[in-house]
Amino acid sequence: MVPFSIETHHLSHAFHNRPVLHDLNLQVPTGSIFGFLGPNGSGKTTTIRLLLGLIRSPSTAIRLMGKDSRTHRLEILSRIGALIESPALYNHLSGRDNLEVIRLARQVDQKQIDRVLGMVQLTGDAQQKVRAYSLGMRQRLGIAMALLGDPHLLILDEPTNGLDPAGIREIRELLIELSQRHGKTVFVSSHLLGEMEKMATHLAILNEGHLLFQGTMAQLQHLQLPVLSLETDHNATARALLQRAGYQLLDGGTEQLTVSVKDRPQIGAINRLLLDQGVSIYKLHMHQPTLEDLFFTLTSHPKTLENR
Amino acid sequence: MKQLDYFTRSFAQERLKAKGTQVVWLAILAPVFVVVVAFMASYLDGNRLYQHNVNPWLAYSTHILIGWTLFVFPIYTSLQSALVHAIEHQSQTWKTVYSLPMPKWSVYVSKLVVLTGLILLSHLLVFGLAEGGGWLLGMLKPQYGFQLFSLHRVLAEGCFASLLSGLGMIAVQFYLGMRFSSFILPAGFGLMVTLTGAISRSLPISRASPYLWPVLVFNSSIQTDDWQYTYVWIGMLTFLLAGIGGFLAIARRDVA
Numbered sequence: 034m035v036p037f038s039i040e041t042h043h044l045s046h047a048f049h050n051r052p053v054l055h056d057l058n059l060q061v062p063t064g065s066i067f068g069f070l071g072p073n074g075s076g077k078t079t080t081i082r083l084l085l086g087l088i089r090s091p092s093t094a095i096r097l098m099g100k101d102s103r104t105h106r107l108e109i110l111s112r113i114g115a116l117i118e119s120p121a122l123y124n125h126l127s128g129r130d131n132l133e134v135i136r137l138a139r140q141v142d143q144k145q146i147d148r149v150l151g152m153v154q155l156t157g158d159a160q161q162k163v164r165a166y167s168l169g170m171r172q173r174l175g176i177a178m179a180l181l182g183d184p185h186l187l188i189l190d191e192p193t194n195g196l197d198p199a200g201i202r203e204i205r206e207l208l209i210e211l212s213q214r215h216g217k218t219v220f221v222s223s224h225l226l227g228e229m230e231k232m233a234t235h236l237a238i239l240n241e242g243h244l245l246f247q248g249t250m251a252q253l254q255h256l257q258l259p260v261l262s263l264e265t266d267h268n269a270t271a272r273a274l275l276q277r278a279g280y281q282l283l284d285g286g287t288e289q290l291t292v293s294v295k296d297r298p299q300i301g302a303i304n305r306l307l308l309d310q311g312v313s314i315y316k317l318h319m320h321q322p323t324l325e326d327l328f329f330t331l332t333s334h335p336k337t338l339e340n341r
Numbered sequence: 342m343k344q345l346d347y348f349t350r351s352f353a354q355e356r357l358k359a360k361g362t363q364v365v366w367l368a369i370l371a372p373v374f375v376v377v378v379a380f381m382a383s384y385l386d387g388n389r390l391y392q393h394n395v396n397p398w399l400a401y402s403t404h405i406l407i408g409w410t411l412f413v414f415p416i417y418t419s420l421q422s423a424l425v426h427a428i429e430h431q432s433q434t435w436k437t438v439y440s441l442p443m444p445k446w447s448v449y450v451s452k453l454v455v456l457t458g459l460i461l462l463s464h465l466l467v468f469g470l471a472e473g474g475g476w477l478l479g480m481l482k483p484q485y486g487f488q489l490f491s492l493h494r495v496l497a498e499g500c501f502a503s504l505l506s507g508l509g510m511i512a513v514q515f516y517l518g519m520r521f522s523s524f525i526l527p528a529g530f531g532l533m534v535t536l537t538g539a540i541s542r543s544l545p546i547s548r549a550s551p552y553l554w555p556v557l558v559f560n561s562s563i564q565t566d567d568w569q570y571t572y573v574w575i576g577m578l579t580f581l582l583a584g585i586g587g588f589l590a591i592a593r594r595d596v597a
Contacts, residue, residue, distance in 0.1 A: 085440045087596040111442035121434040125361045137354045138441035178437070 120175025419531020509579025
C-alpha cells in the first residue's frame, strides 16, 4: 500500500494567464479523511478537477495511489469515486438509471446499485425520475454514484451541500466508517468547518491558490495560539491601542475584540495597557481557538503561519 | 478486444441516456414530415403532377428525395446533433463522463455512432414511408397509376446515397454540438448554412458545402446514371477526417 493516495508536486495552474494555483504540494495519507478547506475561489475545485484529469496538468505533477495521473488515467479512475461540485445527474432518468450509467462504466455487479442506494437511504425513491428529487436527495444520489464500484479513494467536493442536519450527520458517519473500517481514503473539500473538525484526520487550507497549512488536526491545534476575547467601553480606542502595541488582532466584529496571545502574562499586560489608557474592561475571556477561528486567521492573515 | 469492450459499454451508456428523450421522436418525425408533405401534394394535386402512362413514382420519389436532402435532412441533422449533446450539456454531466474509467475516444465514438444510427433510422423510414405512401396512393387514387409501376431500387439507392453523402455534414454538426454547450449555436449554424446553401445552390462555390452534398448527388435527376457519386465518397472521407479532427480537438480541451 502506498503511503499517500494523492501527491502533487509543485502543481500550478492558470486560467487565461491568471494564476489560480501556486506550487501546490499536497500529500494525502492513505486511509485518512483529508479535509480540504478554503474560501470560495481559493482553488479547491480547480485542484479537484486537476486531480481527476478534467483539466490538463503538467506531466509528473500529480500521482494518485502511486501512479502518474497522466500515464495511468484509466487505471486510476477505476479506483476513484468522485463528486464534483453539485451532483451532475441525468434529470430525465430515474435514480437507479443514473447509477446504471455509472455501473456500466465501472463494470460492477448490479447488486452494488442496491447496496449504495441503501447506504444513502434512497432505495424507496430509486425508480423516481431525478427531476423530482429534492436537493438533499440529489446530493445523496451523487454520493451513491461516487461510492459505486467500491473505490479506494473518494474525492468529494462539498458533499453535504443541501443536506439537513440529520443528513449531514449520516454522511459524516458514513465517511468515517468508510475510512476507519474499510480503509478508504476520503478527500473532502468543504466550507463546513465544524464538520471537518468532527471527522477529518488531516487538513489542508488553501487561500488564493496558496497552500497555507497541511497536516494533522493535532498539528493544526498546536500551531494555533490561544485567543483572548475582550469587551470594553470603547472598542475602537482599545483596538487602536492594541495594534500600536504590536498585538495581533483577529476579526471579532465591532461588539468584541479578539487578540492572539502567547501566554497568560500577556493577558495581564493587555489588561494593564488598556486600564492605564482609561479604557474600562467589561470582559476578558481566553479560549482555545476552533477550526473556524484558525481558518479565518490563516485566510485573513496568511503571514501568521509563516511567523511561527 | 478491450477496445471493443470499452465501445460496447460506452454505447450501452449512450442508449440508456437517450431513454425518454426526444431524439428517437425526432428521428421518426423528420421522415414522416417529408413523406406526408409529398403524399398530401400527390393526393390533392396528383392530376396535375402525374401524366397518363408515365411512372408516377418518378415525380413522387423526386419530391421526397429533393425535399429531404435539400432542407429536411440538414436541418434535422443540426437539431438531432444538438439534442444528442444536450443530454450532457443540460445536465452538466461532462465532468462525470470524463471522470469515469472510460477512454475519451469511446465516449466520442459511441455518441457519434448513436447520432449516425438515428440518422440511418430516419433514412430507413424515408424509404419505408415513401414506399408505403406510394402503395396507399395506388389504393386511394388508382387513376395515378402507382399500382402499375415501381421504383424500389432507385428509391433505396437514393436514400443510401443521401445518407453517405451527408456523413460529412453529420461529423461537422456532431463536433459543433459537442463543442458548444448552447443548443442554439450548433442548431442555428446548421439552419443558416442549409438556407444559404439552398439559396446559392447554383453557384459553383456551393459545392464545397457538406450541407449540400446530399442534394448534389442527385444532379437534379431521378436517373441513377446521372447521379454524382463523387459526393458520396467526399462525404465519407469528410466524415472520417472531421471525426478524427473533432475528437483530437475535443480531447485536448479542459472539461467545464
